[in-house]
Amino acid sequence: xxxxxxxxxxxxxxxxxxxxxxxxxxxxxxxxxxxxxxxxxxxxxxxxxxxxxxxxxxxxxxxxxxxxxxxxxxxxxxxxxxxxxxxxxxxxxxxxxxxxxxxxxxxxxxxxxxxxxxxxxxxxxxxxxxxxxxxxxxxxxxxxxxxxxxxxxxxxxx
Numbered sequence: 001x002x003x004x005x006x007x008x009x010x011x012x013x014x015x016x017x018x019x020x021x022x023x024x025x026x027x028x029x030x031x032x033x034x035x036x037x038x039x040x041x042x043x044x045x046x047x048x049x050x051x052x053x054x055x056x057x058x059x060x061x062x063x064x065x066x067x068x069x070x071x072x073x074x075x076x077x078x079x080x081x082x083x084x085x086x087x088x089x090x091x092x093x094x095x096x097x098x099x100x101x102x103x104x105x106x107x108x109x110x111x112x113x114x115x116x117x118x119x120x121x122x123x124x125x126x127x128x129x130x131x132x133x134x135x136x137x138x139x140x141x142x143x144x145x146x147x148x149x150x151x152x153x154x155x156x157x158x
Contacts, residue, residue, distance in 0.1 A: 008075040009092055009111030009124065015078055018113075022069040025062055033059040072113060079111065090132045090157055092124050097156040098132075104155065109133065128152070 010018070037059055040052035079092040090096055090109060097106045108121045109132060115123035122129045131141035137157055142149045 006075060007077045008072050008113055009079050010076050010114060011093060011110060012078055014110065014114040015073075015076055018069055018072060018076075022066065022073070025066050025069070030059070030062050030066070033062060087157060088136065090135050090154070092133075095158045096132055096154060097158075098152040099155050100150060100152045107132075 033055060036055040037052065040049060040055050043049050043051060092109055092111065095106055095108050097104055099105075106120060107128070109124050109129050110121045112123045112125055115121055115126065124130070124133060127143045127145075128141075131143050131152070132154070135141060135154055137154050140151055140153050142151050
């Protein structure tokens with residue numbers, strides 16, 4: 001979890017996704033689990049009631065996730081997708097086309113909570129994200145990797 005004073009950077013879509021998840025947890029999943037706990041309690045001896053223990057564990061997990069999401073939403077700072085500054089320098093929300101070892105890759109620089117490397121969404125606090133921030137088209141950045149330093153050339157920022 002983040003430090004109490006930390007801002008959490010999210011795109012508008014990322015913020016909407018978290019709000020949607022929170023609503024689903026509060027309005028659908030938590031009430032269903034409370035009902036399940038109540039039904040399981042009626043099965044008798046709670047010390048040997050696996051259904052009750054399982055439902056309580058799931059409810060505890062849901063409550064933790066709700067608290068985490070509420071904390072995130074309080075700290076959320078929306079970054080602009082494809083904001084105007086993106087055409088000149090790399091900032092949060094920018095799509096960056098880079099060339100490495102003769103291959104082109106397109107990454108979107110996002111906040112930590114939206115990072116999804118499989119979908120080419122990299123955190124601004126990741127080694128590559130940190131290296132790209134503030135750079136311009138044509139700049140080269142080096143990133144330390146287990147196999148050695150990797151050099152990325154910025155081709156395009158949008």
